[in-house]
Amino acid sequence: MKILVVDDERKLGILFSRALKNAGYDAKYVETAESALENLSEGFDMVISDIRMPGMNGIELLKKIKSEYPEIVVIMMTAHGTVESAVEAMKAGAYDYLLKPFSTDELILLVKRVSEDLHLRREVEYHRKIERKRFGEIVGESEPMQNIFELIEKVAVSDATVLILGETGTGKELVARGIHNRSPRAKKPFVAINCAAITETLLESELFGYEKGAFTGADKRKPGMFELAEGGTLFLDEIAEMPAPLQAKLLRVLQEKKVYHLGGTTPIPVDVRIIAATNKNLREYVNEQKFREDLYFRLAVFPIELPPLRKRPQDIPILVENFLRKRGFKVNISSEAMEILREYTYPGNVRELENILERAVILSGGKDIFPEHLPDFELDQMEVLSMEPGETTLEELEKKMLISALEKAGGNKSKAARLLGITRRMIYTKLKKYELD
Numbered sequence: 001m002k003i004l005v006v007d008d009e010r011k012l013g014i015l016f017s018r019a020l021k022n023a024g025y026d027a028k029y030v031e032t033a034e035s036a037l038e039n040l041s042e043g044f045d046m047v048i049s050d051i052r053m054p055g056m057n058g059i060e061l062l063k064k065i066k067s068e069y070p071e072i073v074v075i076m077m078t079a080h081g082t083v084e085s086a087v088e089a090m091k092a093g094a095y096d097y098l099l100k101p102f103s104t105d106e107l108i109l110l111v112k113r114v115s116e117d118l119h120l121r122r123e124v125e126y127h128r129k130i131e132r133k134r135f136g137e138i139v140g141e142s143e144p145m146q147n148i149f150e151l152i153e154k155v156a157v158s159d160a161t162v163l164i165l166g167e168t169g170t171g172k173e174l175v176a177r178g179i180h181n182r183s184p185r186a187k188k189p190f191v192a193i194n195c196a197a198i199t200e201t202l203l204e205s206e207l208f209g210y211e212k213g214a215f216t217g218a219d220k221r222k223p224g225m226f227e228l229a230e231g232g233t234l235f236l237d238e239i240a241e242m243p244a245p246l247q248a249k250l251l252r253v254l255q256e257k258k259v260y261h262l263g264g265t266t267p268i269p270v271d272v273r274i275i276a277a278t279n280k281n282l283r284e285y286v287n288e289q290k291f292r293e294d295l296y297f298r299l300a301v302f303p304i305e306l307p308p309l310r311k312r313p314q315d316i317p318i319l320v321e322n323f324l325r326k327r328g329f330k331v332n333i334s335s336e337a338m339e340i341l342r343e344y345t346y347p348g349n350v351r352e353l354e355n356i357l358e359r360a361v362i363l364s365g366g367k368d369i370f371p372e373h374l375p376d377f378e379l380d381q382m383e384v385l386s387m388e389p390g391e392t393t394l395e396e397l398e399k400k401m402l403i404s405a406l407e408k409a410g411g412n413k414s415k416a417a418r419l420l421g422i423t424r425r426m427i428y429t430k431l432k433k434y435e436l437d
């Protein structure tokens with residue numbers, strides 16, 4: 001606790017600062033408000049100042065402190081009979097005041113109370129900050145992730161259909177679960193189905209259920225995912241991959257809030273909240289007529305777009321820490337290794353980061369992680385740059401980088417563009433320029 005005492009009465013000032021020092025505080029005394037201001041950058045927690053002083057008075061000093069160092073606690077000292085100025089001081093943001101004359105014991109008592117208060121306040125602030133770094137299982141301190149937390153909070157309480165967009169490994173499923181867990185449906189089931197992982201017929205019977213004898217092998221009646229999710233949330237993962245006939249059927253269920261089993265004619269009412277996700281550009285799928293526009297609009301009532309990891313490198317340290325704790329790994333990351341992790345571009349986003357760490361823990365034998373335990377992505381990306389000066393032109397370099405990115409992306413141009421941090425349109429232009437298309 002660093003305290004600055006300001007009083008034009010030298011004797012008093014020295015007396016107070018000495019008493020504070022004896023009580024274990026780091027105290028300094030100055031004679032004028034002007035010199036107090038000059039000293040503030042030293043990092044004081046508290047200023048105890050007289051009000052009536054020649055030159056700048058205590059109230060002016062208080063106002064200056066509050067505008068420049070609002071976190072500093074200011075206590076005013078004032079003589080009997082000038083209570084009005086004490087009131088004025090409180091209005092201007094003073095924490096408390098002492099009426100002169102007071103004993104050094106009274107002074108110490110007040111300072112002790114304030115410092116306890118301050119300690120508590122800082123603790124609360126600290127926990128609020130920690131809280132802001134995570135949202136259930138989802139961590140992130142970057143601004144884009146803070147915005148995502150806010151969106152989740154808002155949408156969770158409603159029943160709106162949510163469409164979660166974002167590259168692979170950005171946490172779409174995590175966010176879907178996060179929304180469910182914060183919604184009034186939290187105690188009811190969260191049912192997830194991957195529309196890309198199974199065949200069209202299987203997907204259909206899984207989603208909508210079937211009657212006995214609806215098809216060969218349907219030896220008993222089976223409820224679908226919609227019924228299993230009753231009262232809860234149905235998560236339709238990789239929605240872009242849903243076959244067209246099922247898109248039509250899904251749309252009807254969303255409109256009517258009823259499902260029909262395969263081979264059944266009785267409508268079954270369902271109360272289910274839908275969350276869909278895709279790493280594809282669904283809008284583009286609509287344009288290319290691979291996805292129904294009417295279904296798109298039904299699903300995209302509340303879109304949430306998860307930012308790729310390379311756009312929020314601030315989150316990397318906390319993601320690393322979160323992963324290691326989640327997996328119970330007690331290892332430290334050297335600062336050089338963290339530096340490398342922070343600079344990589346993660347085409348596979350958080351999932352890729354987790355895989356890299358998993359591998360690093362194994363390679364390090366569960367001990368501290370150093371650069372040699374990380375993949376050679378530095379090398380990969382820098383290979384083309386490590387040529388002798390004069391050996392190449394910038395254009396040749398660009399061409400080499402294009403080729404290397406294309407190879408890494410298995411010929412996929414969108415992916416290559418992402419690796420290079422340029423747009424799809426840009427990569428097409430460049431491919432043409434170097435006659436690589």
Ligand SMILES: Nc1ncnc2c1ncn2[C@@H]1O[C@H](COP(=O)(O)OP(=O)(O)OP(=O)(O)O)[C@@H](O)[C@H]1O
Pocket residue numbers: 137138139140166167168169170171172173174175278279319322350351354
């Ligand atoms: N913000 C985050 N905080 C903590 N863990 C995260 C975060 N984002 C992603 N993860 C972790 O990364 C991994 C991938 O996340 P998830 O499966 O949700 O990605 P996805 O977007 O659904 O990917 P895909 O499109 O490939 O299905 C999971 O282990 C998840 O726990």
Ligand SMILES: [Mg+2]
Pocket residue numbers: 172173237
């Ligand atoms: Mg997923």
